[in-house]
Amino acid sequence: MNDDLMPVLIGVGQVTEKEPDLNSASSPLDLMESATCLAAEDAGITRLQLGQLGVIVVVRSFREPTRNSPEALADRLGAANAAQWLTPDGGYAPQHLVNRYCEAIAQGETDFVLLTGAEAMATGRKIVKSGGKPAWQVPSTTDPVYLYPDREMWNKHERAHGIWQASHVYPLFENALRRHYGRSIEEHQKILGELFAPFTEVAAESPHAWYPIKRSAEEISTATPQNRYVGWPYTKYMNAMNQINQSASVLLTSAGKARSLGVDESKWIYLHGCADTSEIWYMSDRVNYYRSLALRVLGERVTAMAGISMNEIDFLDLYSCFPSAIQIARDEFGIATDDPRKLTVTGGLPFHGGAGNNYVMNSIVTMVEKLRQHPGKSGMVTANGGYLGQHAAGIYSTRPIEGRWQREDPAAYQKQIDSQTHPIITETPQGVGTIETYTVIFGRNNTPEKGLVICRLGDGSNPDALRFFANTPPDADLLESMTRRDFIGAQGNVVQNDGINVFSPSGL
Structure with a gap:
């Protein structure tokens, strides 16, 4: 017999509404509301029983549809007495x-407890394109x-230099990874296709x-x-x-x-194991752009709590x-590149669809369904917010937990991450610099428009050199060249122009 206070996931539901x-x-x-009713149906409880909810948490939409979505949902579910919360942005x-x-x-x-979230950005965009405006507001005081x-x-x-949009930031990690792996541009591009x-x-x-389209690596x-940079x-x-x-x-309850x-x-x-970590927050302050101590610690702590190795999941x-x-998560978790396990149960954010901050709820729902089909097996879900900034992981199974459910206080292992020594940034660099990582931003016509670089002052020989962010000149030949040959390690000169650092690689 389980302890009455043992936490369990009892019901899950997900909805995808195409071309409405x-x-x-x-x-x-x-x-x-639809996903929650499906979760109740999955648990075998009635909609009326949702009125007993003690907590409702809504994961924030990219564009909140109404003034107070937790309140509006609680009213619809007949659970107005539940504590109602909204999360800030963050996919974790x-x-x-x-x-x-x-x-x-x-x-x-x-x-x-009810955990839920939704995005209707496809519908919203379609409404706006037709000349309308989404009529999604629910009155609230x-x-x-x-x-x-x-x-x-x-x-x-960071924002002043264009290093703030996710689609512009994560490529900075990617090029640093390529250099770390010692691959050519062509070889690495091929491997990215093979990954996805x-x-x-x-x-x-x-x-x-x-x-739901199977695509080749090429x-x-x-x-x-159709697939521009x-x-x-x-x-794309x-x-x-x-x-x-x-x-x-997702519906959570105690066993009782x-x-x-x-x-x-x-x-x-x-939930056999769980962990939460945060990386050094700003991109400016990261130790480097190809590793993550926060992810390494996350993997160590979630598996330790579950009493299972990463290879046994x-x-x-x-x-x-x-x-x-x-790739960074895989490396830090010690998962081999040729591991036969698939790295997703949904298809991932590019192909399943990245439902804003709530995507991982779809991962959890799908993992629950998969584990019920395979009793006794285990599954791990990880989540990330910001730019590899906040992390959460959970290891799930149908197997009951023996004894009392208890987790380690994340503050105990967060200290190790917070104590990392990292480069110091200067906002007003002058003189010679060396590229640490970079990306080139493309327009919708698939032509390069802007170069974003993270550099160190000096010739690259001093590991303690000051770091700086900069843009390159908008020179078409330079930007094209930056996609054809590796510019990490390239030297150049940096100056300020109206508060923006401009880095010009030498010898071009």
């Missing part, structure tokens, strides 16, 4: 919420309460995927008019796609509450917004 008629298209609130939220509320349930703070503080992912200096081709195979088999890695070396097919209509919901609701124990999924869903996020 604009007259009947669902709002994000509609999608959340869904797994972090499972970790957080499993702990709260185990400590007796609550016993019935109060603003939502955030579960934890919001934080900008970039500082002013299996993701498309998973998406092609999923009824919930936005792009198709993914080759720039074409965005932030080089990433083609390597980018998270958020123009979708998707929602996912699950029994009182009448949920069959065959539905129960246990049966199913994986690594956060997959861009290839660099997958």
Whole structure:
């Protein structure tokens, strides 16, 4: 018999709404309601029983559809007495919420929790293109309460230099990784296609995927008019796609509450291990751009709690917004490049569809469904927010947990990450500099428009040299050259122009 305070996942649901008629298209609130009703149906409970919810947490949409979406959803579900929370932006939220509320349930703070979120950006965009405006507002007299503080992912200096959009930032990690691996540009591009081709195979088999199309490695890695470069070396097919209509919901309870609701124990999924970490926050301050101590510690702590090695986990869903996020996580977790396990159960953010901050809720839902089909096996889901900035992981199984559910305080292992020595940034560099990593931003016509560089002052021989951010001159020949040959390690001169650092590589 389980401890009554043992946290369990009892019901999951997800919705993908493609090509809806604009007259009947669902709002994000509609999608959340639908996914939640599916989760209740999955658990074998009635909609009326949702009125017993003690906590409702809504993962923030990229464009919040109404003033107070947690309140609006609670009213629809007949659960107005539930504590209502909204999360700030950050793709790590869904797994972090499972970790957080499993702990709260185990400590007796609550016993019935709904975690949900939705995006309807495809519908919203279609409405705007037709000359309309989404009529998604629900009257409210109060603003939502955030579960934890919001934080900008970039500082002013980074934003001024164009290093703030995810599609422009993650390529900086990618080129640093390529150099770290010792690969040529051509070899690495081929490997990126090979990394993502299996993701498309998973998406092609999923009824919930936005792009259920199997693609070859060459198709993914080759720039074409349909698959242009965005932030080089990433083609469009390597980018998270958020123009979708998707929602996912998870119901958590204590074992005692699950029994009182009448949920069959065959539905129960246990969180055997969990961990949460944060990297040194700003891109300016990272130790380097090809490793992550936060991810390494995450992998160590989640497996230690579960009492299982990384190689023993049966199913994986690594956060997959861009290839660099997958590769760095894989490296830090010690997963071999030729490991036969697939790295996704959904198809990933580029192919399943990246439902904004809530994508990992779809991962959790899919993992729960997969584990029920394979009783006794285990699955790990990871989540990432910011620019490899915030991380959460969970290891799930149908196997009951022996004894009391208890996790390690993340603050205990976060100290190791926070104590890292990292380069110092200067906002006003002058003189000679050496490129540490870079990317080239492309326009919609597939031509290069802007070079973003992260450099160190000096000739590259001093590991303690000051770091600086800069743009290159908008010279078409230079930008084209930066995509044909490796510019990491290239030297040049930096000057300021109206508050922007401009770095001109030498000898070109």
